Amino acid sequence: MTTSLTRSEEDHIKAIHGLQQAGTSAFTKDIADRLHTKASSVTDMLKKLAEKGLVKHAPYYGATLTTKGRRQALMLVRKHRLWETFLVQRLGFGWDEVHEVAEQLEHVGSEKLVERLDEYLGRPAFDPHGDPIPDAQGRFPERVTLPLVDCAVGERIRLVAVKDPSDSLLHLLNEKGIGIGLEAEVRARQDFDGSVELRTKQGPVHVVSGRVAEHLLMERR
Amino acid sequence: MTTSLTRSEEDHIKAIHGLQQAGTSAFTKDIADRLHTKASSVTDMLKKLAEKGLVKHAPYYGATLTTKGRRQALMLVRKHRLWETFLVQRLGFGWDEVHEVAEQLEHVGSEKLVERLDEYLGRPAFDPHGDPIPDAQGRFPERVTLPLVDCAVGERIRLVAVKDPSDSLLHLLNEKGIGIGLEAEVRARQDFDGSVELRTKQGPVHVVSGRVAEHLLMERR
């Protein structure tokens, strides 16, 4: 039985899920910032979601999802990432153009639609930003990644994900021609600013700042 | 410049468009029935839409769309029918399963999404129910159709659309194995109840009631 939620309820659940790492709870202010609303609005919503049994709200100490809430969040993440994959793979959108649209599409309610879309896309494990797509049971694919900033000189690596892909970051990567799947070798790393020089298989050499290198998740090859 | 409307505003615009034939205006009660709301709610909305310049509201005499309103309505119809086409052609939905989902998808706001979807589907002219899909300029494809109930005995015809496809009607057609594209010859027509007997190219003989025959729009071949 899947409880039917409003768009606002869903967005709050998803925000809490995104902020909640391991044991840490999500704080009112951070949820408000993420949703571009005010803390007082979030407090109201946390009360409602707590009533519905989706969230555990410890006043002044933030919110955590219940098992029921987490299941809802995972299905939203699943839908969001499947739609992003559809937009890029089938409709030819750029990876920097899909977030806002997926933010709307994720709220379309139809179990069958999600299931068919997943099947149609070939049950992808990762979205266009390299983020893992939970399956219908909420299980994530396994993968070991390493931020580029922690890669040693000489390592041969592949870009598999962009962590917290903001519009401006994706724009920067587009400009440089850096995308998921890029294979390269670390040629140099500056201790001063953490910047990294990469030589790609295809030829071009890229230099990325430490700030960027923190967001590039690599796989060894 | 495309005015951004709420889901409810969009549904009202679309309902008015659907009710408005030629010169006739759409009446409050009919709009309410279509949207499963009450007449008083519709009156409120008509005032708002009139303020926004989308509708001309003649109190007690119904509503008609302005040019601006009609443009909005056509884009909604376009989106609805493109999504229905996607669901059937790409995701393998049955033609009787798509309406509710498309009713949600049509409200996703992204010019680019509609344009790309249209292109991806090969710019289809008709949706799975045979309804015409307006192009980006709001132009409909031309087609001459004839309700089956008006076809003469001996005529060789093809089913190209189902008029006002309700769930129960589509279910009935599914049961009989009647779908868009069916080619047949009229073998008999009973004056008593308007029922029609068809012999299909593929073999099977279908008998449909007059009530059904009114909804089957045919093309001569």
Add this chain to the structure above:
DNA sequence: AATTATTTTTAGTCAAGCCTAATTTTCACC
């Protein structure tokens, strides 16, 4: 331990969209 700064909650307001009930208008029919 007292004082701030920050966060969170509470209290009160508002607009959007719906509702019911009462009133008004229209229109068909006698």
Add this chain to the structure above:
DNA sequence: GGTGAAAATTAGGCTTGACTAAAAATAATT
């Protein structure tokens, strides 16, 4: 032309989800 039914509007109320401003709690700093 008057009457009654149907439709439409008005009046008033409710819920959701937002807001601002004020009060309360927590955390950080002296």
